[in-house]
Amino acid sequence: MGTLLVADSFRVREREGVAEARMPAMHFDRFRRDVAAAIEGLLDGSRRQEWWRLVFEPFMETVPGRIADGGAGFPRIELRGIEPLDDDGSAGGDPVLDVLIRPLPPLTTDLELRSAPGVRLATPRLKGPNIDRLGALNRELGAEALLLDEAGRAVEGATTSLVWWDGPVLCTARSRERVESVTERLVLAIAERRGVPLEPRACTPDEIASHEVWALNALHGIRAVTLIDGTPTGGPERGRIADFRDGLESAWRPLNGG
Numbered sequence: 606m607g608t609l610l611v612a613d614s615f616r617v618r619e620r621e622g623v624a625e626a627r628m629p630a631m632h633f634d635r636f637r638r639d640v641a642a643a644i645e646g647l648l649d650g651s652r653r654q655e656w657w658r659l660v661f662e663p664f665m666e667t668v669p670g671r672i673a674d675g676g677a678g679f680p681r682i683e684l685r686g687i688e689p690l691d692d693d694g695s696a697g698g699d700p701v702l703d704v705l706i707r708p709l710p711p712l713t714t715d716l717e718l719r720s721a722p723g724v725r726l727a728t729p730r731l732k733g734p735n736i737d738r739l740g741a742l743n744r745e746l747g748a749e750a751l752l753l754d755e756a757g758r759a760v761e762g763a764t765t766s767l768v769w770w771d772g773p774v775l776c777t778a779r780s781r782e783r784v785e786s787v788t789e790r791l792v793l794a795i796a797e798r799r800g801v802p803l804e805p806r807a808c809t810p811d812e813i814a815s816h817e818v819w820a821l822n823a824l825h826g827i828r829a830v831t832l833i834d835g836t837p838t839g840g841p842e843r844g845r846i847a848d849f850r851d852g853l854e855s856a857w858r859p860l861n862g863g
Contacts, residue, residue: 607685611639612733614681615823624673627856631787639731640684664702673860675706717832720810721750729782739763758807765820769813779805788821795852817841826853
């Protein structure tokens with residue numbers, strides 16, 4: 606099995622016999638962009654165009670139906686690196702695409718963050734190649750790893766995007782060296798519809814911990830962060846997280862025809 610280059614995953618639910626996800630088209634679009642970036646250095650121009658037309662596009666046409674057929678769960682679409690073709694392990698062939706139909710893990714409503722200083726990712730914007738490393742880091746810390754930039758400011762969680770509230774202002778991490786979060790985009794769109802001021806900020810974990818903090822991803826939606834490095838976060842405003850969770854309910858779309 607080749608090296609994981611790109612992955613995208615999201616929760617699927619079944620409602621009245623229809624498989625749904627929160628804005629699946631946004632996940633498919635992100636996967637397309639990430640795959641285009643990942644194969645840039647793997648295939649030359651003419652071969653890349655041919656692979657995209659004859660392999661990638663037909664594959665993507667099948668993805669919604671394959672995921673829908675899998676029912677409720679936590680599927681993942683993948684691009685893996687060029688497989689060894691010969692007995693001596695020499696490289697050959699093309700990148701490999703696949704859909705993994707996986708069961709739904711337990712869903713939670715809160716989590717703890719622990720800073721992971723010194724962790725540097727070679728491809729911080731791509732979702733996929735760092736999954737195994739960050740999963741191991743979470744297990745080692747016994748909490749969601751909080752990735753920091755070189756100045757010690759919060760960037761993102763190992764599997765989550767972070768937002769926090771400073772009074773009426775909803776803040777996001779200013780760093781762009783992170784995965785583009787679909788759930789963050791959905792939450793910010795809810796905030797804009799409600800007239801909430803938005804502001805990107807560069808803050809240390811200590812500075813964030815004094816506020817109400819949310820961790821966002823496509824599996825759990827919005828979770829309340831209860832502790833950052835052992836420090837309790839600021840108390841939530843009554844009803845606000847429930848309001849935004851209700852807002853996310855409007856993002857569910859059928860996989861087929863989504």
